[in-house]
Amino acid sequence: MTTKVGVVVFPGSNCEQDVVEAVDTVGGSGQLLWHKDTCLGDVDAVVLPGGFAHGDYLRTGAMARFSPIMGAVERFARDGGPVVGICNGFQILTEAQLLPGALYKNRGLKFLCQPAVLRVESMDSVLTRGLSIGDELQIPINHFEGNFICSEQVLEQLRDKNQIVFTYRDNPNGATADIAGICNENGNVVGMMPHPERAAHPLLGSTDGALLLKGLISSD
Amino acid sequence: MSTAFDVAVEVSLRDGIADPEGLTIERALPALGFSGVSGVRVGKSLRFVVEASDEDEARTQVEAMCERFLANPVIEDVDISLSPAL
Numbered sequence: 001m002t003t004k005v006g007v008v009v010f011p012g013s014n015c016e017q018d019v020v021e022a023v024d025t026v027g028g029s030g031q032l033l034w035h036k037d038t039c040l041g042d043v044d045a046v047v048l049p050g051g052f053a054h055g056d057y058l059r060t061g062a063m064a065r066f067s068p069i070m071g072a073v074e075r076f077a078r079d080g081g082p083v084v085g086i087c088n089g090f091q092i093l094t095e096a097q098l099l100p101g102a103l104y105k106n107r108g109l110k111f112l113c114q115p116a117v118l119r120v121e122s123m124d125s126v127l128t129r130g131l132s133i134g135d136e137l138q139i140p141i142n143h144f145e146g147n148f149i150c151s152e153q154v155l156e157q158l159r160d161k162n163q164i165v166f167t168y169r170d171n172p173n174g175a176t177a178d179i180a181g182i183c184n185e186n187g188n189v190v191g192m193m194p195h196p197e198r199a200a201h202p203l204l205g206s207t208d209g210a211l212l213l214k215g216l217i218s219s220d
Numbered sequence: 221m222s223t224a225f226d227v228a229v230e231v232s233l234r235d236g237i238a239d240p241e242g243l244t245i246e247r248a249l250p251a252l253g254f255s256g257v258s259g260v261r262v263g264k265s266l267r268f269v270v271e272a273s274d275e276d277e278a279r280t281q282v283e284a285m286c287e288r289f290l291a292n293p294v295i296e297d298v299d300i301s302l303s304p305a306l
Contacts, residue, residue: 059292066289095292102294104233109240149237149295174238 003028003217006043008073008089010035010053010064015086015197019049022200026210028217035067045082045126045216046073048089050142050195060103060145061091070096082126082216083189087143090181090191099182099191100158101150107174111144115205116194117169118180125165125183125190127212137208139194141172141180146193148175148182161185166192222271224305225278231291231298232263266290269305278302 005023007016009032020030033040035053040046054063064070070092077083077098085093093099106112120128120135131137150158155177158164166181173193181192196209233239239261246260272278279302286298 058290062289062292094294100294102292104237104295105240107238107240109244151294174240 003045004043005030005045005047005216006033006040007031007047007049008033008035008069009049010051010067010092012053012055013049013051013088015050015088015195018195018197019047019086022197022210022213023047023217025200026214026217028213033069035064035069037069038072040069040072040076045084046076047216048073048083048085048092049197050087050089053088053092056088056145059095060088061093061095064088064092065095074098077184077189080186080188084127084216085189085191086195086197087141087146087193090193091145093189093191098189099184100154101148101176101182103145103193104147104149105145106143106147106172112146112172113142114140114172116141116172116180118166118194119169121164121167122162122183122187124162124187125215126188127181127190127192127196127215128165129187130215130218131211136169137166137199137211138206139196139199139209139212140206141194142198143173143193146173146175148179148193150176158182165190166194222273223278225270225272225275225302226305227266227268227270227278227282228301229266229282229286229290229298230263230301231266231286231296232261234295234297237295263296270302275302275304 023030167178199206199209242260
């Protein structure tokens with residue numbers, strides 16, 4: 001059966017169509033969900049895409065976290081459903097406290113739009129179970145606030161529970177412990193700053209992102 | 221009877237969290253002839269009016285707003301000032 005992936009559109013999201021295309025490319029079926037919906041329908045996985053939800057007003061993700069659909073996303077996540085936040089989606093997941101930590105302005109205050117090399121640090125997430133620790137993936141980043149920050153205690157927990165999913169080979173933004181992506185304890189909620197949907201076709205220069213989205217598709 | 225309170229909330233980065241904006245401003249100041257400036261931190265300020273039965277209730281409401289929405293306790297601290305609206 002084809003895995004249905006719901007991609008949530010907030011006012012100001014701008015990567016939703018790319019995610020749908022990439023999901024379709026790897027054999028799933030992407031469909032858009034509106035942020036004012038209060039249920040997720042029959043989707044098997046949820047992606048919160050990149051962009052500037054609600055204009056990033058107050059803080060990135062701070063408004064989006066209270067969009068009507070987020071109640072359903074939180075229940076889906078707590079029931080073990082796969083939820084992936086990409087870039088702005090990652091910021092929303094931290095604001096919603098589905099993932100720990102916060103994302104702050106890049107060290108150097110530059111908006112970064114460039115390829116990044118990621119190292120897979122954990123195979124316990126819905127995106128990386130088909131990969132191996134130490135695998136290197138080339139996936140672009142596109143953000144101003146991707147500098148992951150958390151307390152010492154949270155960092156220790158992330159390490160102990162194997163929740164660091166990706167690190168940067170060359171830390172571009174000052175992120176704590178080079179962190180590019182993390183997951184919750186169960187591995188079903190993943191947030192990452194790089195954009196796998198932008199590395200899902202040979203024409204885009206890398207297909208490494210497709211490897212991750214395939215993990216999401218084969219999640220049952 | 222409820223009273224209106226003017227509220228000022230200062231949101232700043234918590235101590236120990238690097239502030240790249242503050243650092244950039246601090247580095248720019250000597251070039252403009254302002255020497256001896258240190259500890260620059262950038263934050264934001266919110267102003268609004270709250271109706272409440274008394275100052276304690278107003279403060280409790282504002283604290284709850286800050287905790288849930290106006291600030292992110294992972295990286296930010298808040299300083300709340302309240303006074304009866306004129």
